[in-house]
Amino acid sequence: MSPDTGVSHQLAQARLLYGLSQDGLAARIRTAGSQRGTNVATTKKSVSEWEHGRVPDELTRDLIASVFSVSDDTRAGVPWPFWLPAPDLPELYAPWTAAGTVSVLGEVLRSGRMDRRRFVILSGVTLTTLLHSWLTTEPDIAHAVSGDGRRVSAAMVDRIADQITDLQRADDQHGGGDLIIEAEAHLSLVTRLLGHATLTEVQRARLYGQAADLARMAGWMTFDNGRHAAAQRYFAAALRASHSAGDPLLGANVLAFAAVQEYSVGNPHDADAMIRTAQTAVRGRSTPAVDAMLAARQARALAKAGDAAACFRALNRATDLVGQPHDDDPPWAYWVLRPEIDMLAGSCMLDLGQPAAAQVKFTEADAAYGPGYVRTHALYLTRMATAQLQQQDVDEACATASQALGLLADINSARSSDTIRAFTKQLTPYRKSPAACTFLDQARSL
Template structure:
C-alpha cells in the first residue's frame, strides 16, 4: 500500500471516523455551514486534500470546520490546529504502566481489533513519543493483576502456549498472517484470561507476560501485513506494555523494531527512526550482537526512506559487523530470523530506496540464493523488489522472470502486503506490453486475479 493511501493527518481521521465522509463531502458540509452563517467560503475537495497534507486552514475555515465537527469554541481556545479535532479514543495512552493497566489495555485491544477500519495510523508524533517515553522510563511492575483468586495454571499449559507461538512464527514466515491472525488473537485472549482471572506463580507470570508480548507483536505484524494499520498499532502498543511488564527489555525492543516497519512503510520514517533509537537506548549494555544487528538494519531502512544515505550506510555497516560476531548463548529465541540473508535483503531494499538499483540487485541476488525455501513470503516481497531494480536498469526480461516467480509463490501466501508488491511489479511492466514475455505475464496475472 502506498503511503498516500494511509491516513495520518487528524483531519483525515476525523473525516473518516466521525463523519464517514469523503473529502468532497466534507468540503460541501463546510460550504453549507458557511452559507448558514452568511460566510462566503469556496472550500473544495482540493482544499481539504491540501489541509490533510499539512496546510493550515485560515481562521474562518477553522471556525466552520469546528461547526461541522460540533467542537465548541471553548474547547478550541488555546489549542493549535489540528489538535482540537476529534481524536481516536486510545486508553492505551492513559492506562498506568502496571500489570493491571496492561491487562486493561490488552482487553481493549482484543475487543476493538476486529472492528478496525483500514488505512489509519493512529499513533504518531506526540502520541507516539508519549508511549516511547513511558516504556523507557517507567519501572516494570509484574504484580498479580487478577480480579480474584482464581485457580493455578498447569505448567503444561504454559509450555503448550510457548510451543504454539514458535509454530505460528514459522507458519507466518511461510504462509503470511491473513488466516493465522485469528488463531494468534484467540491465543492472546487465552493468555489475557490467565493473567486477569487466574493466579499464576511468579515464574508463570513472567512467562505469560512474555507470551502476551510475543502474541501481540505477531498480531500487530499480521494486521499490518494486511493493511489494518490502526489495529496493528494497538496490538503493538499492547505488546510493548506486556514486554515491559515481563521485565524483558529485549522483547520490547523487538516489538518496536516490527512497529517501525509499519511506520516507514506508510511514509513516517522519522517516527520509525525514533522508535528504533529508543529501543537501542533501552537495550544498551543488555543486548547481544544479533539483536543489535537487527535494530541497526531496521534503522537503516528508516534512514533510507528518509533519504539519508550517509547515515543509512553507517547503520548497514554496523549491522553487518555485528553479525560477523556470530551467535550468542543469550540470543532470544525470537531472533532466529536475524541472519545474513535477512540483512542482505534489507540492504537491497535500502539501495533501491536510495536510487542504486545495481547495488540493490546484487544484494537481492545474494540473499535469494542463501534464504531457505520455507521463507515463502520473504521471497515474494524481495523478488518483487528485485524486479523493480532490474527494470530500472532496463533488464526487462529479467524483471519479467522475477515477477513471474513472485506471482507463482504469492499463490500460496495470504498477505496483503505481498499481494500489493506483486501487483506493483506487474503494473511497472505495462509500458513494455509489446514484448511477448511481458504480454504472457500480464495475461497470467489477470487470470490469477479473476
C-alpha cells in the first residue's frame, strides 16, 4: 500500500472535512487575503507542502483560521496545526469506564459502517491522548457487574469465543472484505449483552475481552479494504474494551495491529509510539510470543522510518523470543511463529534497500508457511517478487508475482490487491519482456 493512501496531517483532515481540494483551499485562502486587502500567492503546491510538514507563516495561519472559522480564543496557546478542526470522535472523549466503553462501541458500530474515508483521523495530539488514557487510567470492571436484562449462560459466552476463533481463521484465509459484516454482527451482539444483560464479573470481563477481539478484527478488516478512518475508530474502541476487560496484553495486540495501519500509510513514528506504549503496559506480565510480536512490529515501523540500526536490534529481539515455549501465551497469538517473523524481517530489509537479503528471508519463510494463511502468503509473495525485480531478475519476479495473483483470486483484500498493483507499475520499464507481457496479461484478466 502506498503511503499516499493515508492522510494524517491535521490540515489535510480539516480540508477534507470541509470538502475542499488542495486547489480549493488555496483559492479560499487567497480570497480571505483579498478581503483583508492583502494579496497572497497560495497555490495547490503551497497547501501540499504544509500538509507534508512545512509551517505556513503567521499571516497565512491567520487566513487559514479565517477559512475554517477558528477563533483567536481557540488558537490561543495552541501550536500549529493542532487548533484546526478535527472529526468529532466520542471514542476520544467518553469516560474510560465500563459504561463509556459500551457507549463508544455502540457509536462506532453505528458510524463506522458508514465511514468510507480513506485517510487516518487519529494522529499527533489526539493519538497521544488516546494512548496515555489507556496506559494510565485504572479499569473499573469490578464496579459494573449487574444489568437490567436477562441472564447469560456460560455456554453462550463460550459459543461467542468459538465464533471469534473461527472468524480469525477465516480472515487469515479469505481476507476481511467478505467477513466484516459478520464481525460487526458479533460485535453488535456482545455490545448489546454488555449494555443490557445481567452478568457475573467473570462473564462481563470475558465479554469485554471478546468485544476487544471483535472490534480489533473489524478494524483490521476495514483497514485491509482501505477504509482508514473507520479502521482507526474500531481500533480505538477495541483498546477501550481491552481496558474494561482489565487485559493489557489484549490491548497490546490491538495496538500491534493498529501500528500496521500507521506505518502502512506513512506514519512510522506514530506506529513506533503505539508499540512503545504497548511494551510499557505489558512489561513484567507478558509472554515471549507477545514480546516477539511487538518487537517485530516495532522493527517494521523503524524500517519505514529509515532507522536501520534500531530496526535490526528489534528484529534480533523478535527472533530470539519467537518459539520460546510458554504455557500462558494468549490464544490470539497463534500466528506469532518463526515464518511470520522471517516474513516481517524480509519486509524490513526491502524497505531498507536490501532486496537480496530480503529475498533470502522471504524464501526461508515461504518454505515453512502453512496453507491456512492465504492472504498473508499472497502479500509476501508479492514483496518477494518486488525484491527479485529490484535485483533485475524479471523472469523470477513475474513467476513469483503470478503465484500471488493466483492466490488473490480466492480472497477479498484490497490491501493485497493494492500491493500487486504497485508491483505491476514497477514492471513498466520491463513491459516488453516476454515474462512481463505474460504476467500483465494474466493480471488484466483478473
